[in-house]
Each structure stands twice: as structure tokens, then as C-alpha cells.
Amino acid sequence: MAQEIKFHVYFYQWMKLYKKDAVRDVTYQKYQMTQRQLVKLAPDMLLSDLTRLTYQQLLNDYAESHERQTTMDFHRHLKSSIVDALEEELLKKDPTRKAIIKGVKQRKHKNKYLHQYELQALLNGLELEGEINWDYFILLIAKTGLRFAEALGVTPKDFDFAHQTLTVSKTWNYKTNEGGFAPTKNKSSMRKIPLDWQTVIQFSQLTKKLTEDEPIFVDGMVYNDTVNHYLERLCKKSQIKVISVHGLRHTHASLLLYAGVSIASVARRLGHSNMTTTEHTYLHIIQELENQDNDKVMKHLASLI
Numbered sequence: 001m002a003q004e005i006k007f008h009v010y011f012y013q014w015m016k017l018y019k020k021d022a023v024r025d026v027t028y029q030k031y032q033m034t035q036r037q038l039v040k041l042a043p044d045m046l047l048s049d050l051t052r053l054t055y056q057q058l059l060n061d062y063a064e065s066h067e068r069q070t071t072m073d074f075h076r077h078l079k080s081s082i083v084d085a086l087e088e089e090l091l092k093k094d095p096t097r098k099a100i101i102k103g104v105k106q107r108k109h110k111n112k113y114l115h116q117y118e119l120q121a122l123l124n125g126l127e128l129e130g131e132i133n134w135d136y137f138i139l140l141i142a143k144t145g146l147r148f149a150e151a152l153g154v155t156p157k158d159f160d161f162a163h164q165t166l167t168v169s170k171t172w173n174y175k176t177n178e179g180g181f182a183p184t185k186n187k188s189s190m191r192k193i194p195l196d197w198q199t200v201i202q203f204s205q206l207t208k209k210l211t212e213d214e215p216i217f218v219d220g221m222v223y224n225d226t227v228n229h230y231l232e233r234l235c236k237k238s239q240i241k242v243i244s245v246h247g248l249r250h251t252h253a254s255l256l257l258y259a260g261v262s263i264a265s266v267a268r269r270l271g272h273s274n275m276t277t278t279e280h281t282y283l284h285i286i287q288e289l290e291n292q293d294n295d296k297v298m299k300h301l302a303s304l305i
Helices: 007-018 024-041 054-065 067-085 117-122 132-145 148-152 198-204 224-237 243-260 261-271 276-279 283-302
Strands: 165-168 191-194
Touching: 007 024, 007 067, 007 276, 007 283, 024 054, 024 067, 117 132, 117 148, 117 243, 132 148, 132 198, 191 224, 224 243, 224 283, 243 261, 243 276, 243 283, 276 283
Parallel strands: none
Antiparallel strands: 165 191
């Protein structure tokens, strides 16, 4: 009977049939991760075993070691395959109905970004003489707020030194052995980022003799962990708290917000699809700034006598 197929086997067949070559490689890898988790959490569960109770228990087991948003993604992948199973009448009832999404508490923002004096200490310790190195990579992200894959995808021709801008139109696929350029995360991620004059001078000299359409920072396989560990050593050397490369992006955005730059401008610079994403990510900073604004308002109103 078709119903006696194991759930993880059904999901594997489903994702190969409906998702392979229909979604981006990075997205397909997420479906593969979901399938591996299914094998781990429910190796013997049959498709016919799926009920609201067994499905909820599966979600709960996954949520014990993942944040709520990650659990939601896991649920969406499974639900998509289950909808097709229902249409094929392999299941009689929808086991995902009224499913409750849980998850471990989100990590605090404590070490998510550096303060201005900490960033300055980090930048002061960079070796920015001579050939391209990871120090220049760290500098570029700190000055532009690029995502890791976006920074890897930067080529010399992406710079317009005359107009002091950097065009983001692609990323680098560092997650597979094939490598190569890949599309940006979304349409909003395609953007022109204004550059300060110091960055223009540094990178105009640096890229002068490089091939126009080849990535500046890629030479063979690149691993996110390698760069994060390098940044960790730099942070410790500068005697500041340790952050990740993605934390440099948060640092960039945070400093702009503290400097009074509008949320709309920060969202465009980061390549967010809407301001809601920016507001949600930097809510703690925005609330702090609102408190400062309230103090200013009260002080101003008190002076009107």
C-alpha cells in the first residue's frame, strides 16, 4: 500500500519531484536539511502514522533545539508535502491543522553588534597594506553592511569610483563545491550603495590590477566559519567583544540608526525587502532612540512658557 511508505522517504521523493531545479540551490539545500532532520527525528514514522498528535510531537521534538522561526520553516516544508499527500488521497485528514509552533528562546542581541569605539578599535587593527586579504573583506562589510555572500560576489567592475558607489547585483555561491555567481536574496537586494571617500581611495588602488569581472575575495573554496574564526582572533586582539561577520552588518546598520539615519534609508542600504524587516531586526535600538526623542520632546515642550 502506498500509505505504508515512510514519511521521510515520501518527503525525499516529493522534494526531488517538485523542488529540485524549480527553486534556487540554496533553497533546495534547506529542503534537504529538513529531510535529514526527519530521518533523525522520525526514522520509522509511516506516512499513515501522521495524525495531529504525532505531527505536533514531531514539531515539538524539533523545537527543543531550534528557534521558533526555524521551526516555522521546518513546518512549512513538511506542510507543503502533506498538502500534496492529501490531494493524492494518501492521507484522509490534515495532520497539520491547528499546529502549534514552539521554539527555544531567541538569542539576545548582546553580542550582535559593536559600539562605535569597538568598531574603531577593530578597524585600527586591520592590516590594509599590499595584497587583498580578509582584513579588506572585513573593512568592506563594516563600511557597506553587505551580506557575506554579497561581499564575496563583489568584482572590480561593481565599483563606480567616479560616483562613489558599489553595485550589488549578485552573490557568490560559497555553500557548494561548484561555487560561481548566484542571484541576490531578493529584488530589493539589488542596489547601489554610496561609499565614503576613504573606501573609494582604498579599493580604487586595490582593484587597479585585478580582472574586472572576477570576484575580489574568492580564491578556491571559501567557508563562512574560516572568516568568522579569523574575525574572532581580530576581536580578541583588539580586546573587544567577539562578533560574527554577519554581526558587522548589524554593526553597520546600528551605527547609522544611532547617527540619526532614517529607517527607510537603512533598509535600502541593507537591501531589505521592506522597512518591517529593518524595524523588527533593530527594534531594541529603535526603542532606545524613541526614548531619547521623548526626552527631547518633553524638554522642548517644557521650554514653551
